[in-house]
Amino acid sequence: MGNDFSRRDFIRTGALSVLGTASAVALAKTTANAAPPAQEAHTEDAHAMHGMPATVGEVNHERNGFDPTAILTDFDYGQATKLENGQTLREYSFVAVDKLIEIAPGISFPAWTYNGRIPGPTIRCTEGDRIRINFTNGSTHPHTIHFHGFHPAEMDGVPGVGPGLIEPGQSFIYEFDAEPFGLHLYHCHAFPLARHIAKGLYGAFIIDPKQGRPAVDQEFVMVMNGIDLDFDDENDIYAVNTIPFHYQNHPIQVKVGEKIRVYLVNLLEFDAINSFHLHANFFYYYPTGTSLTPTEFTDTIMQAQAQRGILEFSFKWPGTYMFHAHKTEFAELGWNGNFEVTL
Numbered sequence: 290m291g292n293d294f295s296r297r298d299f300i301r302t303g304a305l306s307v308l309g310t311a312s313a314v315a316l317a318k319t320t321a322n323a324a325p326p327a328q329e330a331h332t333e334d335a336h337a338m339h340g341m342p343a344t345v346g347e348v349n350h351e352r353n354g355f356d357p358t359a360i361l362t363d364f365d366y367g368q369a370t371k372l373e374n375g376q377t378l379r380e381y382s383f384v385a386v387d388k389l390i391e392i393a394p395g396i397s398f399p400a401w402t403y404n405g406r407i408p409g410p411t412i413r414c415t416e417g418d419r420i421r422i423n424f425t426n427g428s429t430h431p432h433t434i435h436f437h438g439f440h441p442a443e444m445d446g447v448p449g450v451g452p453g454l455i456e457p458g459q460s461f462i463y464e465f466d467a468e469p470f471g472l473h474l475y476h477c478h479a480f481p482l483a484r485h486i487a488k489g490l491y492g493a494f495i496i497d498p499k500q501g502r503p504a505v506d507q508e509f510v511m512v513m514n515g516i517d518l519d520f521d522d523e524n525d526i527y528a529v530n531t532i533p534f535h536y537q538n539h540p541i542q543v544k545v546g547e548k549i550r551v552y553l554v555n556l557l558e559f560d561a562i563n564s565f566h567l568h569a570n571f572f573y574y575y576p577t578g579t580s581l582t583p584t585e586f587t588d589t590i591m592q593a594q595a596q597r598g599i600l601e602f603s604f605k606w607p608g609t610y611m612f613h614a615h616k617t618e619f620a621e622l623g624w625n626g627n628f629e630v631t632l
């Protein structure tokens with residue numbers, strides 16, 4: 290251990306664990322000159338060690354300016370008006386701001402955000418709408434907004450093309466027609482790209498098909514992400530919508546038989562693959578949401594960064610059902626939640 294004991298180990302064994310004894314045992318196991326392990330005694334403490342990892346306490350959502358429970362259903366349709374040609378115009382204001390965010394109780398992260406939240410607003414519109422994003426960079430670093438989907442080169446939000454980098458204090462209007470329908474995303478495309486994304490500059494971008502999708506009872510947005518607290522290009526925390534274990538501590542409320550649709554986007558930096566697993570159930574999966582016909586009926590999917598898809602399912606019985614990354618390391622470092630299903 291010694292110098293190898295990093296912040297990541299601290300987070301892993303300390304703040305994110307309810308179990309001090311588990312930490313001690315885990316650390317003892319990594320000590321090179323530790324005595325040969327004796328057979329582990331099956332005491333009550335040892336028994337408790339095998340429970341779920343969790344956070345103790347609650348982050349200050351109000352001070353953070355966002356709550357992951359609210360983000361689930363916070364679809365931003367912008368300010369809608371009609372253009373002369375009958376097209377719907379949706380206008381948004383995006384401001385890049387540097388902001389300290391409490392990620393886990395007592396642990397703050399100097400984030401870069403769109404509109405003070407991670408993920409940024411979930412843009413929602415219909416195929417063919419005109420999207421106008423009034424972007425102001427109120428941060429101390431140059432940023433952009435790069436959207437996935439069709440648009441002219443000058444609206445692509447990359448350095449050296451069109452307006453390129455938007456400098457601190459500068460503004461630019463990104464404007465284009467929303468297409469194709471599907472589940473997309475946006476993120477800053479300044480370099481180093483990994484840092485600008487890992488700091489929190491990203492969000493979901495939903496383009497509904499003109500005819501809509503079949504009606505469901507509840508829709509949720511889940512942006513899978515991670516936090517690199519000590520800037521060593523490794524995530525210390527994993528989550529959906531930023532706060533680790535949030536939906537474990539605040540289960541998502543649904544009813545038996547309700548049709549549920551989840552818009553799932555992977556914006557995890559530094560790790561190649563993320564995944565989503567639903568317990569005691571299966572879901573229909575629509576990769577990128579660009580077709581109304583699912584490609585798969587499964588209980589686990591994986592996504593590389595920027596991959597996304599729509600999940601549809603319902604629960605047959607009441608109870609508590611986990612959902613989590615099936616990369617167990619991610620699940621134990623925060624990417625774990627529950628649906629609470631009632632009659």
Ligand SMILES: [Cu+2]
Pocket residue numbers: 431432433477478479485490
């Ligand atoms: Cu940036």
